[in-house]
Amino acid sequence: MKLSKLALAASAALTALLLGSCSSSPAAPEQPEGGEADAQAPAYDLLPQEIKDEGVITIAGDTHPPYRTIEEGGEITGIDPDIQKALSEQLGVPFEISTSSGLDAMLSGMLSGRYDAFNGPVRTTEEREAEFDAVVWMTTRTSYVYLAERSDELSDPEAVCGARVAGVTGSVTESQLARYAEWCAQQGLEAPEFVGLEDTNSTYLAVNSDRADYAGTTQTAAMDLQSAKPDTYEFVVQSDEQGAGIDQLAMFMPKDNELAPAMLAAFQGIFDNGEYERIMTEWNLTDVMVEEPVLNPMTAG
Structure with missing residues (x-):
């Protein structure tokens, strides 16, 4: 890498x-x-x-x-x-x-x-393409960033169920978390709570201040953050089974x-x-x- x-x-x-x-x-x-x-x-x-x-x-x-x-x-x-x-x-x-x-x-x-x-x-979505032209040039998967010191309780993908997940309002994270909630229900677990915030900065700060357990973000952004602070942050990646799919970014x-x-x-x-x-x-x-x-x-x- x-x-x-x-x-x-x-x-x-x-x-x-x-x-x-x-x-x-x-x-x-x-x-x-x-x-x-x-x-x-x-x-x-x-x-x-x-x-x-x-x-x-x-x-x-x-x-x-x-x-x-x-x-x-x-x-x-x-x-x-x-x-x-x-x-x-x-x-x-x-x-x-x-x-x-x-x-x-x-x-x-x-x-x-x-x-x-x-x-x-x-x-890109059908609704957004009603107002905007969209040129797709990459895809993404959602990752959930958490503090490494909480790894014992948050590293299991099932831990996302019932957890507080900070994300940018209207972003791909919000829609993918809704799919994650469906998987949680199939496992007999509680749905995660989406904490909608204005920008990526706010989601990381929410995790640092314990206002959220995870910060939902793109896989690329999660890798970027962990590469800078490997002893501070870890993340789990949403799987296809958990409804990730592959969203098209434009x-x-x-x-x-x-x-x-x-x-x-x-x-x-x-x-x-x-x-x-x-x-x-x-x-x-x-x-x-x-x-x-x-x-x-x-x-x-």
């Missing part, structure tokens, strides 16, 4: 994650990439005119290592910026990350025109900004030229790769 980059990113993030406010993500300035538009880029002609005029794609983002880590100086690192850099070479315009807090704020911000896109990690764009055709082409470009595989391998994400990007898989006719 390649953990060097994960560990470096997670170590820098833990100060913000574990010492920051419970109510919001750490504040940081917007991060323009800079540079002029490249009209010769492969997918540039597919961009809507408004994006060409602006010369930038504004993408919403919160703190969710290893996808996005807001460093102390305001720089944003992680998988998301790496993917954006590769996509920018296909699109001919840079991305600008605008920090926000909470899934609802980012989704509503796209509908109001504040953001052009949001890259999650968020699963970049979302409001339908009315007509950015989806260009974005799909850009993703296809980085799949074809090997950048997608390179980035996913570098971040130890080969087990959640997909064979090709797909637009609106839940509603495609």
Whole structure:
């Protein structure tokens, strides 16, 4: 397992994650990439005119290592910026990350025109595809992070049943925990209690302060956290038997900004030229790769 980059990113993030406010993500300035538009880029002609005029794609983002880590100086690192850099070479315009807090704020911000896109990690659903275009580029499984000092009582998957599980409201964790509850019922056990919070930072703090037994998060984020603090955190992964399935994670764009055709082409470009595989391998994400990007898989006719 390649953990060097994960560990470096997670170590820098833990100060913000574990010492920051419970109510919001750490504040940081917007991060323009800079540079002029490249009209010769492969997918540039597919961009809507408004994006060409602006010369930038504004993408919403919160703190969710290893996808996005807001460093102390305001720089944003992680998988998301790496993917954006590769996509920018296909699109001919840079991305600008605008920090926000909470899934609802980012989704509503796209509908109001504040953001052009949001890259999650968020699963696509039929309901979301009614309002947004979704380009699927990876999958995920839910993991449940707990304090290592409580391993004796929480390491068994059955311990999740009846436990308090903190998760981001509206995230894939919430829906997967509902499936976990069905498995618990089949075992004659109590359903877990979902503690809905605003962001990933808040879920880890809830575990640290004993307001929750587990923090539900993506498998990648759980690996990232444990690699930085192996003696502090452990996690269990939800199995197919427990209703995990494989949820599809997507970049979302409001339908009315007509950015989806260009974005799909850009993703296809980085799949074809090997950048997608390179980035996913570098971040130890080969087990959640997909064979090709797909637009609106839940509603495609």
